[in-house]
Amino acid sequence: MTAMKIKAAPCETGWFAFPAFQTPSLTSNPLAAHAKLGHAMLAGAMAFNQELSRFASQRLAADAGLLQAMSKCASLDEAVAAQSDFARRAMESYMAEMPKLMEQTVRNTASLWAAAVEPGETGQQAGATT
Numbered sequence: 600m601t602a603m604k605i606k607a608a609p610c611e612t613g614w615f616a617f618p619a620f621q622t623p624s625l626t627s628n629p630l631a632a633h634a635k636l637g638h639a640m641l642a643g644a645m646a647f648n649q650e651l652s653r654f655a656s657q658r659l660a661a662d663a664g665l666l667q668a669m670s671k672c673a674s675l676d677e678a679v680a681a682q683s684d685f686a687r688r689a690m691e692s693y694m695a696e697m698p699k700l701m702e703q704t705v706r707n708t709a710s711l712w713a714a715a716v717e718p719g720e721t722g723q724q725a726g727a728t729t
Contacts, residue, residue: 632715639714643707650703654696661689 665685672678 635714636711639710640707643703643710647700647703647707650699654692654699658689658692661685661692 665681668681668685669678672681
């Protein structure tokens, strides 16, 4: 597969517009194509938000665990150790979450592309050069 070079052109809003993909499935029945794309986009957004919600719930539980641990500390040294352990585990948790979100983004992009083209279509972009 060759990479496509996409040229952006300024539009009247000041933002840059990218040319639309020109595939038979998008141009022969635009309403059905947009419905299919909309469904894929919403499904991807829901999956991404579910992962974010799962992670946020996990982090809130860890926050509550820190408060519980801190309430049991008998000295400043114990409190510092509990906070340090919490910070280390939080960093590990965030580092482990990043690849999950990137993978979900890749799946969402693949799903959108699959919705935009029918099997056998190339999805050549108007104005694109290879």
